Amino acid sequence: MLLAAGPLLITEFLAVNETGTTDDNGDHSDWIEIHNPTVAPINLDGWYLTDDDNALTKWRFPAVTLAADGYLLVFASEKNRAIPTSPLHTNFKLDGDGEYLALVRPDGATIAHEYAPEFPAQGIDISYGLSSSNPDGPEGYFAIPTPRRANPVAVPTLSGTLTFSRTGGTFVEPFTLTLATEVPGAVIRYTLDRTVPTFPSSPVYTGPITV
Numbered sequence: 407m408l409l410a411a412g413p414l415l416i417t418e419f420l421a422v423n424e425t426g427t428t429d430d431n432g433d434h435s436d437w438i439e440i441h442n443p444t445v446a447p448i449n450l451d452g453w454y455l456t457d458d459d460n461a462l463t464k465w466r467f468p469a470v471t472l473a474a475d476g477y478l479l480v481f482a483s484e485k486n487r488a489i490p491t492s493p494l495h496t497n498f499k500l501d502g503d504g505e506y507l508a509l510v511r512p513d514g515a516t517i518a519h520e521y522a523p524e525f526p527a528q529g530i531d532i533s534y535g536l537s538s539s540n541p542d543g544p545e546g547y548f549a550i551p552t553p554r555r556a557n558p559v560a561v562p563t564l565s566g567t568l569t570f571s572r573t574g575g576t577f578v579e580p581f582t583l584t585l586a587t588e589v590p591g592a593v594i595r596y597t598l599d600r601t602v603p604t605f606p607s608s609p610v611y612t613g614p615i616t617v
Contacts (some may be wrong), residue, residue, distance in 0.1 A: 417441040419537030421500035422530040430493045435483035436500040442472040452512035465496040477554045582614040
């Protein structure tokens, strides 16, 4: 949910980082990306990040300036580092099962941007945020995270673990293949030419596929 109190945005975050971007200690910490979509630099001194709607001033930004149309990565590592000249670390981690996340203005009460009441469950090494870094765009997942740069178009849901009605092997007779996932309402996209499915160009799975 985007509130008009901006102008800064949480355009992307990664809550289950196992093999992606590392922090200054070489750890695969969670991270949060802040974007300044305006044409002027903004000093973040006194702004806040929080994962608790009852504690809006949970972690305070130091005096760092975010350039016009710039991106800033903050590690959600619990290491609690707020030195302007060094990588920033919040005093909390992100919950991969979903939780509240907000950027708060220096008054400590006005929400600039929030994911409320909580962002949805997250996948391993899959980020979440705003499509094309657009404040008016829908939220969704990114199979390839894009820290510190503009986002592509987001995928609205995670498919979870797919199950196939036939196991791999060599086949000489045609058959029908059924796909299933445990995520209610998930959209499954597929290809038949060995390319990676993409959103939104690849066809949506709606029933058994003849192979």
